[in-house]
Amino acid sequence: MGVEVSVEGLTKSFGSQKIWQDVSLTLPAGEVSALLGPSGTGKSVFLKSLIGLLRPEEGSIVIDGTDILQCSSRELYEIRKLFGVLFQDGALFGSMNLYDNVAFPLREHTKKSESEIRKIVMEKLELNGLVGAEGKLPGEISGGMRKRAGLARALVLDPQIILVDEPDSGLDPVRTTYLSQLLIDINAQIDATILIVTHNINLARTVPDNLGMLFRKQLVMFGPREVLLTSDEPVVHQFLNGSKIGPIGMSEEKDDAQMAQEQALVDAGHHHGGTDDVYGVVPQMQATPGLPVRQAVGRRQARVREILHTLPIEAQQGILASMNDDATQVIPAYDDGGFEQSTFERG
Ligand SMILES: Nc1ncnc2c1ncn2[C@@H]1O[C@H](COP(=O)(O)OP(=O)(O)OP(=O)(O)O)[C@@H](O)[C@H]1O
Ligand SMILES: [Mg+2]
Numbered sequence: 001m002g003v004e005v006s007v008e009g010l011t012k013s014f015g016s017q018k019i020w021q022d023v024s025l026t027l028p029a030g031e032v033s034a035l036l037g038p039s040g041t042g043k044s045v046f047l048k049s050l051i052g053l054l055r056p057e058e059g060s061i062v063i064d065g066t067d068i069l070q071c072s073s074r075e076l077y078e079i080r081k082l083f084g085v086l087f088q089d090g091a092l093f094g095s096m097n098l099y100d101n102v103a104f105p106l107r108e109h110t111k112k113s114e115s116e117i118r119k120i121v122m123e124k125l126e127l128n129g130l131v132g133a134e135g136k137l138p139g140e141i142s143g144g145m146r147k148r149a150g151l152a153r154a155l156v157l158d159p160q161i162i163l164v165d166e167p168d169s170g171l172d173p174v175r176t177t178y179l180s181q182l183l184i185d186i187n188a189q190i191d192a193t194i195l196i197v198t199h200n201i202n203l204a205r206t207v208p209d210n211l212g213m214l215f216r217k218q219l220v221m222f223g224p225r226e227v228l229l230t231s232d233e234p235v236v237h238q239f240l241n242g243s244k245i246g247p248i249g250m251s252e253e254k255d256d257a258q259m260a261q262e263q264a265l266v267d268a269g270h271h272h273g274g275t276d277d278v279y280g281v282v283p284q285m286q287a288t289p290g291l292p293v294r295q296a297v298g299r300r301q302a303r304v305r306e307i308l309h310t311l312p313i314e315a316q317q318g319i320l321a322s323m324n325d326d327a328t329q330v331i332p333a334y335d336d337g338g339f340e341q342s343t344f345e346r347g
Pocket of ligand 2: 043044045088165
């Protein structure tokens with residue numbers, strides 16, 4: 001099973017530029033989480049911090065009992081082996097064909113024979129729809145194919161933690177759905193802890209168990225998917241709707257006067273330009289029939305049941321509605337004062 005990743009009070013700056021501060025969240029073992037946020041809010045920096053490529057100056061990142069900000073480089077090397085990472089730019093070696101790119105981690109980190117390697121590489125290439133392209137160089141294929149090759153490479157060591165940075169960018173809508181299904185299927189098959197950074201609203205609404213959002217140098221929220229999907233937090237609502245209305249502007253954050261002016265235009269019937277009111281919990285994507293059931297589902301239900309009374313009422317209702325599908329009886333845990341002391345993380 002995947003391992004839990006527990007982040008506490010994390011702060012990262014480059015020189016005098018603070019990227020984000022006091023970020024705390026736990027990626028539950030074996031669950032799928034997604035991190036949203038406008039461009040430049042430091043999502044990629046966050047992923048790189050989780051594998052120890054960047055060093056936040058404050059806080060802790062505990063993986064499998066080890067704080068990777070305190071441990072020795074030897075320990076960090078061992079922890080890194082737990083990860084499979086797809087970087088935003090794919091990060092393929094330009095002079096190697098796809099086969100060699102995907103085989104690279106196996107040749108580097110294992111003592112497997114070339115025939116064993118061949119079996120694994122071809123399996124991962126097939127999983128990502130790349131059979132036939134193994135002899136091509138990264139420069140000879142489309143951006144979407146490069147993404148899929150990067151994902152194939154991220155999977156060859158059967159990682160316990162998978163980080164994928166915008167796996168859907170450069171993919172057409174149909175391929176994005178296949179990719180979403182692939183991520184859920186991988187989770188069902190190897191029960192890895194997965195963190196997806198994405199701008200894709202549809203993927204964000206249907207794939208992850210948990211959702212989080214970075215904005216204004218803070219983690220605005222992180223919790224069960226139902227919490228963000230039913231949130232009335234303006235920035236979350238704006239983002240999930242892809243709307244012009246809200247605190248996110250083209251290049252910077254807006255001030256209150258500007259926001260009020262825009263809202264007045266919408267109230268007068270002027271369209272906000274985004275999707276029309278994406279709100280509420282939609283069914284989550286399930287593993288392809290025939291695959292093992294996702295172990296994460298049962299574990300998450302038990303986990304969420306424990307914190308249910310601390311969540312906003314709309315989120316509770318969404319959770320109960322989806323649990324009702326298989327549970328015979330669920331006792332609602334409404335608790336008026338609970339929202340303030342909620343245990344889901346809120347910036
Ligand atoms: N190695 C670095 N040195 C200095 N600044 C950096 C470095 N890496 C990232 N930054 C800065 O950190 C900020 C956050 O960058 P990051 O790439 O994490 O954003 P992002 O949320 O992933 O954006 P996008 O959605 O566009 O990918 C940016 O201002 C970027 O310029
Ligand atoms: Mg990024």
